[in-house]
Each structure stands twice: as structure tokens, then as C-alpha cells.
Amino acid sequence: MCEPxxxxxxxxxxxxxxxxxxxxxxxxxxxTVRSVAEAMKQLGDPSRxxxxxxxxxxxxxxxxxxxxxxxxxxxxxxxxxxLKKAGLIVSRxxxxxxxxxxxxxxxxxxxxxxxEEISLIxxxxxxxxxxxx
Numbered sequence: 001m002c003e004p005x006x007x008x009x010x011x012x013x014x015x016x017x018x019x020x021x022x023x024x025x026x027x028x029x030x031x032t033v034r035s036v037a038e039a040m041k042q043l044g045d046p047s048r049x050x051x052x053x054x055x056x057x058x059x060x061x062x063x064x065x066x067x068x069x070x071x072x073x074x075x076x077x078x079x080x081x082x083l084k085k086a087g088l089i090v091s092r093x094x095x096x097x098x099x100x101x102x103x104x105x106x107x108x109x110x111x112x113x114x115x116e117e118i119s120l121i122x123x124x125x126x127x128x129x130x131x132x133x
Contacts (some may be wrong), residue, residue: 035087039107042086047071048079049115052102055089056112059101 028036043049050069054060060068066076080100083089088108091100102108 036107039086039088039111042082042088043111048083051076051079052083052088053115055100056102059099061097061099
């Protein structure tokens with residue numbers, strides 16, 4: 001996501017600082033920005049944000065996500081569909097059951113940690129006492 005993209009080499013119409021060309025060289029391409037904007041849009045819904053946070057820490061089925069969030073299974077299924085479409089979660093089938101977890105992508109990982117930093121939430125893995133030797 002940090003790779004430079006091709007931008008016009010002509011200068012901007014107004015020169016305000018010395019790093020304009022460097023900034024333009026590193027500006028993300030439109031498709032990357034759309035992808036991130038869609039992910040952030042999905043996490044703008046409190047229910048989806050809670051579901052995403054939960055799935056960053058465990059793999060769960062719809063029924064357990066519904067129980068953990070106090071939502072109906074159909075509502076959870078709807079939110080899971082949107083999170084999956086945004087590339088934030090993945091699913092796997094085991095028999096008749098579908099299990100969901102956060103996608104193993106840099107975007108999902110950064111959003112997970114950003115949510116915890118912004119809301120001052122501690123990651124469960126970060127607060128476990130050290131294992132006894």
C-alpha cells in the first residue's frame with residue numbers, strides 16, 4: 001500500500017512548500033483510497049465495529065456473535081456480509097456451520113489496533129499474565 005504510484009510530473013499550479021512533488025509521488029492511488037474508505041465506512045456503524053473487534057480476537061459462528069453482541073442472527077449475518085465484502089473479515093465452512101474471523105491483511109490489522117488505541121481498549125492478548133515457567 002505504500003508503494004509510489006505514477007503521478008504527473010508537472011508541478012502543481014501553486015507552489016506552497018518544498019515537498020509537494022514528494023507528497024504527490026507517495027499519494028495512494030484511487031483504488032487504494034476507495035478500499036480504505038469502504039472499510040472505514042463499514043466500521044462507522046457501531047454494531048459492525050463491535051463485531052469486527054470481536055472477530056479480531058477469535059473465530060466465531062453467527063450464533064455466538066449474535067449472543068456476544070445482543071443482536072439477532074439475521075442482523076449479525078447482514079453485518080458480517082458487509083464486513084466480508086469490505087475485505088475486513090473472512091469465513092470458512094465446517095460442516096453446516098460458517099465461522100468468521102478478521103482478515104489477515106495489513107488493513108484489517110491496522111484498523112484493529114487503531115480501534116483499540118482510539119477507544120483505549122486493551123487487547124486481551126496484551127493483558128494476559130505471563131506464563132509460569
